[in-house]
Amino acid sequence: GIQVEQSPPDLILQEGANSTLRCNFSDSVNNLQWFHQNPWGQLINLFYIPSGTKQNGRLSATTVATERYSLLYISSSQTTDSGVYFCAATTLRGSGGSNYKLTFGKGTLLTVNP
């Protein structure tokens, strides 16, 4: 199956700083999503982005499918941005044409200090 690797594993920021989180994947993808898991364990959808660039407020994401990576940008970070950021992907290869099984990376633990 597809391998998903995230970096860095941990990141500590001061409030107001910008950051970039990276997700590398081992195969072509038909689905790539970014999630934020808050301290209570809830997974919040950030982006559905198998290719291209999207922006939502202070967050944006870019997936370069041909080079098999995706980036999540957080600008002007706030303490409420703290938590774990997960990248997850699926690939059609070897799935008979359909595959909705998301493979998750290990996540990036972000701590934003006031």
Add this chain to the structure above:
Amino acid sequence: SAVISQKPSRDICQRGTSLTIQCQVDSQVTMMFWYRQQPGQSLTLIATANQGSEATYESGFVIDKFPISRPNLTFSTLTVSNMSPEDSSIYLCSVLNTGELFFGEGSRLTVL
């Protein structure tokens, strides 16, 4: 998107007992899944809950330990059977909607 409700949100269980987690979706969905997140770890797919037929389990997960029901297109249950402390995890229900996966709030189980 989809609104997904899970019950219970958290529970403390005794070793050897079983617990059933419920997942209710506010609209009919074809694909429903159950994931497990062990402490400090990432998410792992347990099984795909198939409506009207047996669930499809991933490697390392078996029906006797994690029986799943899916009686209709809006509801599913996951039972964690004969629990041990190693089963202490967050269990999450998820659904596929317009190509994107959405998750419930999760059920945090602690087994003593």
